[in-house]
Amino acid sequence: MNFIMDIMGSSLIAGILFLLILKLNLYSSNANYYSDNELRLQQNVKTLAEVMNYDLRKIGYKYDGTAIVTAEPTRIQFFAEMNAPGTYGHGTVDFVEYYLGDSTEASATANQRDKVLYRIVNHTDTLGGPTLGLIDFRFSYLNSKGITTSILDSIKYVKAEFWVEPYEHVSNYLTNQPDSSQFTYWELTINPRNI
Amino acid sequence: MGKGLLIVALGMSVIISFFILKLNANSKENLSTTINMFEQTQARLIANSGVEVYLERLKHDRSMMNKNFPNNNLFGGTYNISISGPDSLVQVTSRATFMSVQHTTVVEAAADKVPLYPGPGAMYLSTGTVAGLKKNAINGSIEINGNDHDINGNLIGGGSSVPGIAVDGVTQKNSVIAMITKNTIDQVLGSGGTPSVSVINNQVDWAEYAKLVADNPDIIIDTQEKVKTINIWGTLNDPKVTFVNGDIKINNSQAASGCGILVVNGSLEINGNFNYKGLVIAFKNTIIDIKLNGNAQILGSLVVAGTQINVDVSSGNFKAFYSTEALNLIQALLVTKRFSILSWWE
Numbered sequence: 001m002n003f004i005m006d007i008m009g010s011s012l013i014a015g016i017l018f019l020l021i022l023k024l025n026l027y028s029s030n031a032n033y034y035s036d037n038e039l040r041l042q043q044n045v046k047t048l049a050e051v052m053n054y055d056l057r058k059i060g061y062k063y064d065g066t067a068i069v070t071a072e073p074t075r076i077q078f079f080a081e082m083n084a085p086g087t088y089g090h091g092t093v094d095f096v097e098y099y100l101g102d103s104t105e106a107s108a109t110a111n112q113r114d115k116v117l118y119r120i121v122n123h124t125d126t127l128g129g130p131t132l133g134l135i136d137f138r139f140s141y142l143n144s145k146g147i148t149t150s151i152l153d154s155i156k157y158v159k160a161e162f163w164v165e166p167y168e169h170v171s172n173y174l175t176n177q178p179d180s181s182q183f184t185y186w187e188l189t190i191n192p193r194n195i
Numbered sequence: 196m197g198k199g200l201l202i203v204a205l206g207m208s209v210i211i212s213f214f215i216l217k218l219n220a221n222s223k224e225n226l227s228t229t230i231n232m233f234e235q236t237q238a239r240l241i242a243n244s245g246v247e248v249y250l251e252r253l254k255h256d257r258s259m260m261n262k263n264f265p266n267n268n269l270f271g272g273t274y275n276i277s278i279s280g281p282d283s284l285v286q287v288t289s290r291a292t293f294m295s296v297q298h299t300t301v302v303e304a305a306a307d308k309v310p311l312y313p314g315p316g317a318m319y320l321s322t323g324t325v326a327g328l329k330k331n332a333i334n335g336s337i338e339i340n341g342n343d344h345d346i347n348g349n350l351i352g353g354g355s356s357v358p359g360i361a362v363d364g365v366t367q368k369n370s371v372i373a374m375i376t377k378n379t380i381d382q383v384l385g386s387g388g389t390p391s392v393s394v395i396n397n398q399v400d401w402a403e404y405a406k407l408v409a410d411n412p413d414i415i416i417d418t419q420e421k422v423k424t425i426n427i428w429g430t431l432n433d434p435k436v437t438f439v440n441g442d443i444k445i446n447n448s449q450a451a452s453g454c455g456i457l458v459v460n461g462s463l464e465i466n467g468n469f470n471y472k473g474l475v476i477a478f479k480n481t482i483i484d485i486k487l488n489g490n491a492q493i494l495g496s497l498v499v500a501g502t503q504i505n506v507d508v509s510s511g512n513f514k515a516f517y518s519t520e521a522l523n524l525i526q527a528l529l530v531t532k533r534f535s536i537l538s539w540w541e
Contacts, residue, residue, distance in 0.1 A: 017203050024207065028214040035221040042228050049232065062538055085301045085540055193539035 037166040041184045044132040045164045049186050052160050055096060058082055060194035063093050066153040067195050071141045075099040082121065094121050106131040110168035136163040156195065161187040238272060238298035239541060242291035245274035246302045249287055250534045253278060255411050282306040285534060300541045304534035309407050311526050314474060314496025315395045316361030317341045317385060317517040321500040325367040334378045335508025341385020344518040346472065348494050357517050359383040359391035368392050401500035405478040409458040412438035419443060428453030434473060434524050439463055447488045456525050465491060472521045477501040485513060495521035
């Protein structure tokens with residue numbers, strides 16, 4: 001009888017331990033995935049910020065006249081020499097355009113809301129690239145006093161804001177529903193020195 | 196049973212350790228992403244600041260042209276500067292390094308000289324100065340002459356004329372005329388009849404101009420100790436920019452003469468002999484107080500854009516003569532006020 005009780009007791013404890021390990025494994029997988037996603041978010045948003053930071057600072061470089069041609073919330077067009085001094089191609093002013101596509105263009109990702117940000121140089125060199133989880137993008141334009149303006153030659157600052165989500169939503173550990181609360185917001189205000 | 200538990204406990208510890216290590220690695224990577232952005236920004240700011248610093252230095256020291264200046268320290272980073280080109284197209288390249296992140300800024304600039312603005316009359320009184328005029332502000336043996344004079348103070352026949360006293364508006368004109376009429380000053384000569392007090396359309400910000408001109412003066416008089424018995428602030432062969440900054444008095448046992456541009460910011464009280472050829476600009480909170488027991492002559496133009504002017508001649512005389520010849524002398528003194536940026540790569 002004691003033997004049976006020992007077997008049952010140890011089985012119960014083993015079962016509890018097994019469940020604990022299973023739960024711990026599930027939890028750690030979820031947490032790992034969440035953490036990876038967060039890291040990827042951070043890296044993606046930094047990549048976008050670097051690209052923006054690099055390009056927007058060139059607005060008007062080596063161009064006489066009103067450098068910004070279009071100033072809309074999701075589209076900007078401007079003239080600038082994009083090649084660094086002393087590098088191949090330097091000396092010709094480029095026409096650069098940024099605009100935000102819509103979510104149907106990124107159907108391969110599980111996230112139905114992500115969009116592609118397009119960068120077009122001289123009307124031909126189109127760079128769409130991956131979405132990087134970008135779900136929204138906003139430009140705003142400020143004059144020298146920091147007031148929003150739509151007058152092209154009054155623009156002294158360009159503010160870019162972007163919202164990035166993971167490609168695939170993480171399932172909530174408790175509800176098992178896609179958790180959409182994970183996102184990153186980044187904003188940068190740039191004062192292009194050549195305008 | 197004990198062994199089993201030990202194995203299970205060790206297994207769980209290993210799983211938890213891996214889990215924590217993974218999370219820690221992600222956390223570190225996340226942090227390094229953020230720090231890298233900061234490093235890039237800092238490197239860019241150091242490079243940009245390097246350009247600003249060296250353009251400012253170049254303004255005062257043109258021998259820096261076509262030279263390299265490596266290993267400058269700033270904000271915990273370093274930057275190397277390279278300057279090349281003629282004045283019309285100066286290229287400054289700044290390569291900054293901060294925490295192993297590098298950034299290059301290339302700026303093209305053109306030297307921009309201070310323009311010559313001759314005074315609009317033998318004496319110009321700004322609106323602020325006229326508002327601060329006392330009833331007997333200009334009193335005694337005084338001649339203010341807007342007709343053109345040579346460098347020795349002789350009238351040039353057929354030369355151009357400007358107002359003896361130039362002001363900004365009709366109200367100011369009436370105030371000045373009322374004061375000089377009351378004090379029976381009949382020697383205000385020049386264009387526009389006698390007394391020659393005329394309204395001019397002043398386009399110059401004299402306070403700003405004075406600051407530009409006096410940005411890098413040859414002579415600074417900022418303490419009373421610098422005023423000697425005989426003071427020479429430039430000669431015809433060697434005109435100077437003199438900046439009087441502070442409350443300075445030239446008493447009746449002292450004398451000052453000079454040639455070039457004299458900028459006054461503060462209170463200048465003149466009792467002794469004073470003879471200046473060129474442009475005199477008083478600005479900001481300047482009070483020019485001339486209480487003569489000797490002779491004073493300003494040949495060129497006197498611009499008073501400060502708070503107050505008092506000319507009270509008890510003995511001796513005061514002369515302010517317009518002279519294009521004297522004003523032309525100062526052209527060479529006008530230094531590079533700044534570099535206007537033509538393009539900025541960052």
